[in-house]
Amino acid sequence: MTVQTAVLIETLVALGAEVRWCSCNIFSTQDHAAAAVVVGPHGTPEEPKGVPVYAWKGETLPEYWWATEKMLTWPGGEGPNMILDDGGDATLLVHKGVQYEKAGVVPDAEDDAPEEWALILETLRASLAADSGKWTKVAEGLRGVTEETTTGVLRLYQLAAAGELLFPAINVNDSVTKSKFDNRYGIRHSLVDGINRGTDVLIAGKVAVICGYGDVGKGSAESLRGQGARVVVTEIDPICALQAAMDGYEVRTLDEVVGKADIIITTTGNKDVVTADHMARMKHQTILGNVGHFDNELDIAGLTRYPGIRRVNIKPQVDEWVFPDGHTIIVLSEGRLLNLGNATGHPSFVMSSSFSNQVIAQVELFTKHQEYDREVYRLPKKLDEKVARIHLEALGGSLTKLTKEQAEYIDVDVEGPFKSEHYRY
Numbered sequence: 001m002t003v004q005t006a007v008l009i010e011t012l013v014a015l016g017a018e019v020r021w022c023s024c025n026i027f028s029t030q031d032h033a034a035a036a037v038v039v040g041p042h043g044t045p046e047e048p049k050g051v052p053v054y055a056w057k058g059e060t061l062p063e064y065w066w067a068t069e070k071m072l073t074w075p076g077g078e079g080p081n082m083i084l085d086d087g088g089d090a091t092l093l094v095h096k097g098v099q100y101e102k103a104g105v106v107p108d109a110e111d112d113a114p115e116e117w118a119l120i121l122e123t124l125r126a127s128l129a130a131d132s133g134k135w136t137k138v139a140e141g142l143r144g145v146t147e148e149t150t151t152g153v154l155r156l157y158q159l160a161a162a163g164e165l166l167f168p169a170i171n172v173n174d175s176v177t178k179s180k181f182d183n184r185y186g187i188r189h190s191l192v193d194g195i196n197r198g199t200d201v202l203i204a205g206k207v208a209v210i211c212g213y214g215d216v217g218k219g220s221a222e223s224l225r226g227q228g229a230r231v232v233v234t235e236i237d238p239i240c241a242l243q244a245a246m247d248g249y250e251v252r253t254l255d256e257v258v259g260k261a262d263i264i265i266t267t268t269g270n271k272d273v274v275t276a277d278h279m280a281r282m283k284h285q286t287i288l289g290n291v292g293h294f295d296n297e298l299d300i301a302g303l304t305r306y307p308g309i310r311r312v313n314i315k316p317q318v319d320e321w322v323f324p325d326g327h328t329i330i331v332l333s334e335g336r337l338l339n340l341g342n343a344t345g346h347p348s349f350v351m352s353s354s355f356s357n358q359v360i361a362q363v364e365l366f367t368k369h370q371e372y373d374r375e376v377y378r379l380p381k382k383l384d385e386k387v388a389r390i391h392l393e394a395l396g397g398s399l400t401k402l403t404k405e406q407a408e409y410i411d412v413d414v415e416g417p418f419k420s421e422h423y424r425y
């Protein structure tokens with residue numbers, strides 16, 4: 001819930017949607033944006049005429065799930081007919097709700113589920129007690145979901161592979177004009193913004209470790225190199241690791257460099273990348289943060305339980321953790337998306353590119369849902385190119401036009417699409 005998503009909401013409303021909104025992260029709400037959306041352009045604080053928003057900066061996790069359920073609970077019993085998701089928590093809540101409605105009972109815990117999923121189960125237990133068919137009704141009314149980010153998309157493909165996806169989905173993340181722009185150039189802006197606002201430390205000359213060299217990792221590494229940091233990359237994928245090496249970064253394991261890093265940032269979308277043991281071995285006042293979607297990249301729970309550890313809150317979203325030997329580490333946004341928690345996320349221009357894809361995907365699934373199965377789809381390349389064309393124009397770039405002969409020679413249409421599906425950009 002940021003100023004950028006406020007404009008996305010206005011766009012959806014202008015297209016005729018009735019919208020309810022919540023945040024996908026407990027720290028990323030910009031309260032002024034939330035307030036403006038609630039009041040609306042024609043309302044007043046006393047008489048709001050905008051969109052219901054269930055989000056504020058600094059929610060607790062129980063409040064977060066409460067807000068997600070509220071968002072999905074339409075007045076009058078009508079459910080939503082579309083979800084626009086970021087990270088997949090709304091989609092997850094509906095799927096879990098249906099699963100346990102069918103089972104007739106919500107278990108106390110799920111095997112192998114993250115600790116905080118206990119809160120989903122609690123939310124569901126309460127909602128199922130009030131209305132035992134609620135989530136089945138919600139799922140039946142849904143024409144589809146459009147998913148914003150890598151982590152949410154992963155969950156959708158897992159559901160589809162298991163034959164459990166309850167409605168069609170469009171993977172917005174893998175539009176080229178989303179992941180190759182927002183994930184990369186967006187983070188190139190907002191990562192250093194978050195570190196600066198959180199710590200104001202001089203980045204030049206420092207050793208910065210970026211865990212993961214996917215789209216977000218590439219932008220993160222560039223971001224810190226741009227400030228003069230000596231950047232080291234960790235990767236599990238030899239292709240991305242080789243890319244990092246050829247882009248001029250040192251490639252090491254975290255174990256090799258953990259004791260000499262000044263800044264460590266995770267960008268993997270994976271769990272347990274930085275353990276409490278790593279944290280204990282960090283240098284005095286190492287800055288530790290995450291920009292992957294969920295906070296489980298850093299073992300904050302393990303840090304909290306570390307024998308003799310003490311937490312000193314420096315300011316909102318900045319904590320210094322003091323180890324028994326006296327050395328400390330500085331953790332940003334409790335391990336949650338620091339570019340949103342400590343700063344204001346990606347700037348509008350790059351989000352415009354992402355959200356153009358979101359809006360196109362919403363319109364597509366809403367108007368043509370009968371043409372889609374319970375699978376995960378991507379938008380056609382032609383629309384991806386359209387989003388790029390519009391944004392290039394806005395930047396004042398001039399695009400070269402193919403001649404008919406050139407187009408025939410490379411076997412494409414003069415108007416595009418210009419690349420095959422397997423082209424990687």
Ligand code: NAI
Nearest residue numbers: 149150151212214215216235236237268269270291292293
């Ligand atoms: P990606 O899949 O392109 O990159 C992740 C990289 O991490 C991969 O190259 C993978 O091989 C590597 N990796 C996985 N486990 C690792 C480990 N244990 N150690 C080192 N490297 C490891 O994904 P992408 O698009 O870069 O997204 C990463 C995360 O960032 C996702 O959770 C995504 O949802 C999130 N995201 C966050 C944004 C933000 O504003 N903070 C914006 C866009 C995405």
